[in-house]
Amino acid sequence: MRIVETGYQKEKTEFFGSKFCIGNGYYGYRGTLEEYTKDQLVACTLSEIFDDSGNGWREPVNVPNGLKCTLLCDGEELSVLTKEPVEHEQALDLKGGFHERRSVFVSKSGKRIEIKTERFASLKDLHLLVMKYAVIVDEKAELVWKSHFDCDIWDINGPHFYEQKQGEIHGIDVVASTTIQNKKKAAVGQFAVIREGEGKLLRENGEITVTSVLEKGKTLEIVKYVSVCKETDCVLPEVAAADICLDASEKGYQYWREEQEKLWKERYEHLGIEIIGDEEAQLAVYYSCYLLLCSAPFHTDTVAIPARGLSGQVYKGAMFWDTEIYMLPMFAFCEPEVARNLMNYRVKNLAGALKKAAEYDYQGAFFPWESQENGEDGCTHYNLTDIFTGRKMRTYFRDKQIHISADVVYGLWKYMMITGDYSLLFEGGAETILECARFFYSYSYYKKGKHRYEFLDVTGADEYHERINNDAYTNYMIDLSLKTALHVIEYLKKENPAYFEELLKKIDFPDAEQIIGEMAVELYLPQPNADGVIEQFDGYFKEEDLTIEELYSRIIKPNEYLGSPTGLAVHTQILKQADVVLLLSLLGDQFSSEIKEKNWKYYEPRTEHGSSLSTCIYALLAAQIGMTDWAYKYLMRAGRIDLDGDYKLYLGDLYIGGTHPAANGGTWMVTVQGFGGLTPLEEGVSIIPHLPEKWTQLSYCFYYGTGRYRVSITSEKITLEPLEGEHILKVTTETGTYTCKPTEKLEILRGDTK
CATH class of the missing domain: 2.70.98.40 (Glycoside hydrolase, family 65, N-terminal domain)
Incomplete structure (x- = not known):
């Protein structure tokens, strides 16, 4: 190609x-x-x-x-x-x-x-x-x-x-x-x-x-x-x-x-990706994977993948939460050693996260917004310049995006689930997860009248709205972090109780299990309203509801920053990027397809996609719930972003050109986990595909545990071929649960399901 x-x-x-x-x-x-x-x-x-x-x-x-x-x-x-x-x-x-x-x-x-x-x-x-x-x-x-x-x-x-x-x-x-x-x-x-x-x-x-x-x-x-x-x-x-x-x-x-x-x-x-019937999509997907592989640290765990890859110095060459949410899945399934390097980079830099939390007078691990090779935050408090006055603007990317620590835990959890490699827990992974849980406890606010823990004054995935309360994405990801911490505690107590006791002494967190357990039970998780929509943050529905075109009509100067503190989108329902939709695509097992669809349809017209992290997530959720036409449209926007150059070059007066590894990784996610339906489970995988109309066949490869497999999907059947390992794989599809033996090809009929 x-x-x-x-x-x-x-x-x-x-x-x-x-x-x-x-x-x-x-x-x-x-x-x-x-x-x-x-x-x-x-x-x-x-x-x-x-x-x-x-x-x-x-x-x-x-x-x-x-x-x-x-x-x-x-x-x-x-x-x-x-x-x-x-x-x-x-x-x-x-x-x-x-x-x-x-x-x-x-x-x-x-x-x-x-x-x-x-x-x-x-x-x-x-x-x-x-x-x-x-x-x-x-x-x-x-x-x-x-x-x-x-x-x-x-x-x-x-x-x-x-x-x-x-x-x-x-x-x-x-x-x-x-x-x-x-x-x-x-x-x-x-x-x-x-x-x-x-x-x-x-x-x-x-x-x-x-x-x-x-x-x-x-x-x-x-x-x-x-x-x-x-x-x-x-x-x-x-x-x-x-x-x-x-x-x-x-x-x-x-x-x-x-x-x-x-x-x-x-x-x-x-990767093993083959799309029959759509050469344009095949090229876009392979090019996206090529760009991501060009920046991948096969050789080291001292860095991860910068937000603009190695295409230049943009964003200070820093590693963001993009790594765990958008890039890690491809590597965990296709290059497990690189995935381990990516997560070990976070674990090795726990000291930087502890230092950052202490800087703001919190306990535990507060991972950086812009992480560099030393694990410290390269982001400043005055990160943008007002193009009207020329003055530096106080932003809150650095000190309010607490979801970063939850994203790190999510990455560790996903890595272990897919690879079955729990050794990282004994090499600093468990300590990292517990320190993240301690940070959330330190940051939280307990509302006695409602008997619940809340998270106030935060910034979620949508960067246009800073210093908000109870951001849905943040709270649900913290919930995952707490539950992961409890699972880790149970695992350590069973597998190596001496190590667990020594770890609690080392980090001086003797009541970790009690504190984390109580908080997990009483954590506030925003629920869908009568219309089935989850409010992005407290008071979001009270903000001005207008179209993106109406918002654009108010722009005075090109490159105006639309977000906080004074941007046009701040007091509107216009989002920079996927937020609630991101939550639903990552933690989809907690929500029905009906809730997912209602939220997708509510937030999609209100999302500006001002970040390259956005379109792939709308494509992913749409594919997961069978809205294949919309999913395909957004897949091609994400997959062609670096082919067409359809992206913002400036954030205010800040140059942000270069390649887009998050969109590249997101393109793989949409192809394999969205259209290809691949989802890791605690035991085995789920493969529930939804192919676009023009795709007559989709094939891809993946690792799970010690095994490696090739999947081919048509409208009639799913074929699973073991390539490596002696692992017996449990596979759940729309028609039932099956067992794939290491020496036998498994064929599952789908009927007329697309």
């Missing part, structure tokens, strides 16, 4: 940089052209290393660009920045994560010169970035190709290096950079070879030059190996960068390319 754009479109430079990005979890490289500079937002963004240059805005670092190069033909520079190509194509081949570019220029003397490049972020060696650069001429021409480190880096809030040193190690050019705040070191190496054609290669002062007199119809092909190393896993990044370039050149381009295809093929096989 290839994604292609034809014709040079200068106005889409920023968008294409995100659309055609490549990455391997260690770094991300934007989909920019080889002659581009920081003015065109070139970036090689690292995971794990963050820096504050002194302005209070901490973000991941971008390292020097090792792929910068220029081409001259008979002394004339051939670049889209200075000359319009007569033909141009930019593409992304999903088969191996290959970024491709083809440009044809006509020189002043009338010669036709074709440039073809290919690059990829290696999965075989995460430190390696490989590029092939080919030139073909229709007449004899003198070519000069130059490439060097571009140390003039694009940063949103930089610069981030106080020192950059260029040198040579083992005959390899290396630039070592040291961050300002924590003196962290990263190094980039470069090495080039002529792979095809005749030419002379010269290295001097960090610049590689290839000169060639190329005959008519001949090709000059250069391969450049760039290494990216950092002290998080390399003791001496400069030396490692040099060694990796040498190793890469010895193995050769074809070796790395073949390994790349093989490893991407394995990842796609773990």
Whole structure:
């Protein structure tokens, strides 16, 4: 599958940089052209290393660009920045994560010169970035190709290096950079070879030059190996960068390319998604999964997946609650080791959550809104600027979104349910869950007259309404957290009572079971009203009820922020994103299909979808209750968000461009858990599909416990094929409960059910 754009479109430079990005979890490289500079937002963004240059805005670092190069033909520079190509194509081949570019220029003397490049972020060696650069001429021409480190880096809030040193190690050019705040070191190496054609290669002062007199119809092909190393896993990044370039050149381009295809093929096989009858949806789903995999930490549990992946420094490169709610499901079902890394990142950073709770005079664990590599909150209290006055606005993302701690517990619960891996409990998971429960007890308000615990002054999933009381999503997720804590207590008391007693002593929470149990019984959970609708928060129904079009008609300036403290949506029923609908899609076993449908229909026309986290959730719930036409519409909005660029670039005056991992993960959720009907249960899985009309068959793969399975769904039957493991799987469908044995394919007739 290839994604292609034809014709040079200068106005889409920023968008294409995100659309055609490549990455391997260690770094991300934007989909920019080889002659581009920081003015065109070139970036090689690292995971794990963050820096504050002194302005209070901490973000991941971008390292020097090792792929910068220029081409001259008979002394004339051939670049889209200075000359319009007569033909141009930019593409992304999903088969191996290959970024491709083809440009044809006509020189002043009338010669036709074709440039073809290919690059990829290696999965075989995460430190390696490989590029092939080919030139073909229709007449004899003198070519000069130059490439060097571009140390003039694009940063949103930089610069981030106080020192950059260029040198040579083992005959390899290396630039070592040291961050300002924590003196962290990263190094980039470069090495080039002529792979095809005749030419002379010269290295001097960090610049590689290839000169060639190329005959008519001949090709000059250069391969450049760039290494990216950092002290998080390399003791001496400069030396490692040099060694990796040498190793890469010895193995050769074809070796790395073949390994790349093989490893991407394995990842796609773990997904196993096949949609027959709808090529557009197949592409959108696979592209979404590709983007999510590009940023996934296969190699470490020191970070999770940033809100904009590794497509740049947006949102400070921080990890949000998006991870547990939108991204974790795909990894738990398809790449369990990555799912463990994601959850272990939270567990390892419990100290940051304890510190944050104490900062606001609470007990327990208050997980960050914008979590960075140290587990501390990168969010400030004044996070946005009023575009009318230019003044910073006090926002409450940081200190009122208490649902983050509940989302973390939800993630741990889901991970354990799907994988059957409870070992994480003994490695800090149990402590994390109990500390989250203690935080909720510390934050709660007990209303004696009504004999119930309430949560006041919070912000829910809908960010347009801050400092509200009894947000439905928040309260129900806290309820899940408390019940999970009680289950964990029972499990520990049974499996390892000595560990449990020692844990209670360690965290000084001897009455944990009593406190959590009482609170779970008396926690206030908003119920559906006479019309079957759950009020999003206390007083929501009293807010102005208007259409989104009416709200938009009141906008004075583009990029106005519609939320708190003074935005147009604050005192209306207009939502930024799914809130009650999110609750119903995640905890659906607590509500009837009738309640789900009534709430979907009430909140859908009132939701602006001002966040990429929204459309996929409306699609998910719609699919779960059989509203397949609506579900498909919203699936395609979510799945194509990074293909079409239909998203907000600014939040007030804050740039928020880049890829959208939450929507990418949500697209998988809609496809597999919505249309495919896959739901994990305490024992086995439920598969109750609702296929869109045009889908004649949907297939996907998943892990459950120690087993791995492939599911194929048509209107007539569900076929379940065991692929790995000796696990006996209990499967519940719309027609009954069945047993899938490890050596037998299970076929379940569906009748005429779609």
